[in-house]
Amino acid sequence: MPEWILWSLLAAAFAALTAIFAKIGIAGVNSDFATLLRTVVILAVLAAMVPLMGKWQPLSSVPARSWLFIVLSGLATGASWLFYFRALKVGEASKVAPLDKLSVVLVAIFAAVFLGERLATVNWLGVALIAAGTVLVAWRP
Structure with missing residues (x-):
């Protein structure tokens, strides 16, 4: 199994726990x-983990273009988190989380448009099914 599959499945599992923990945690909190x-918790964990795992690198080693897009990614993440928590x-978490996963559909579209990634017809069918499934999971009659 390619390594990226394991990391992706772990990300999905922890994203699911994020929704459940957040829904419980925001009761009575803005x-x-x-x-x-x-965000403070994430920062603290990462600030401890990166040096412990030997992954720290000098800030001066990060290219300017990387800085720009990392900052833009951070801004997008912050906006996403604010909207998600609101x-x-x-x-209901069972409705919010599936709609949030429309990001999968948007990533496919944006990757094709902005990154030049090519998806086969069967891949686009999968994207369409994800979109339809997401709406069906979130929709309540």
């Missing part, structure tokens, strides 16, 4: 403040 607390605050 969603934006809860997002800040979550959605969880007012909606």
